[in-house]
Ligand code: SF4
Ligand code: SF4
């Protein structure tokens with residue numbers, strides 16, 4: 001029987017150099033894999049692979065040396081642990097994320113619930129080419145948001161409150177953008193210089209900064225044969241519904257405008273940034 005390699009690839013089975021061998025990609029979200037899934041993955045690697053896994057650069061797990069004849073048995077074994085095969089080819093790929101503010105003290109947003117929601121909404125969606133989302137919790141950018149087709153970075157929009165300030169100067173030292181100055185006992189914040197890192201908000205001993213959590217998005221990042229940093233195209237997003245509307249608009253614009261096998265960055269270059277910005281801003285404005 002003829003082997004349908006495209007179908008196998010769509011299901012995360014990538015052909016190896018070795019005949020009839022596949023590296024099996026698993027579905028993961030935000031770099032988190034449960035102990036139960038790991039046990040099933042270990043069983044598959046030991047029984048059907050060569051006893052090891054490969055951790056990919058985008059928080060994925062691949063099990064090399066799976067034979068064509070074992071694919072169904074592999075899927076069944078993985079399913080026992082709640083693990084499943086991933087995707088490859090022209091569709092929405094693994095949603096990556098850092099740990100976010102659920103565990104990281106620097107985090108401005110909860111990245112993991114966002115990654116899970118994006119995965120439920122888009123993972124595996126058919127598109128003209130691959131499409132990558134990455135979610136990072138703050139300006140430290142451990143997840144490198146701008147490498148992704150759509151990068152999401154958490155931030156805090158701060159407002160200084162004079163009535164709560166004791167002029168200690170801690171926030172001046174905390175700010176890496178030189179946005180805060182203290183003169184004659186009075187703080188001045190240059191909001192134009194502020195990058196919403198939230199460091200003053202976290203550092204102030206008297207909570208003299210009000211802070212609103214939100215998202216800073218970048219579009220069109222690429223880190224392969226062509227290397228380019230995703231660009232911001234919408235203002236700071238303060239609510240979850242707007243975030244999802246803008247993500248939907250972005251995916252739909254790509255689907256409607258890209259040629260087959262054209263990455264998002266090149267579609268933006270060919271069709272024009274104005275067209276994408278218009279679609280994103282409409283979604284942003286609701
Ligand atoms: S990007 Fe920020 S929130 Fe995420 S792990 Fe790094 S420091 Fe923590
Ligand atoms: S949020 Fe960050 S950049 Fe903005 S004023 Fe505070 S410390 Fe400075």
Ligand code: SF4
Nearest residue numbers: 165166168169171204
């Ligand atoms: S850290 Fe807080 S209390 Fe201290 S100078 Fe800054 S705003 Fe005022």
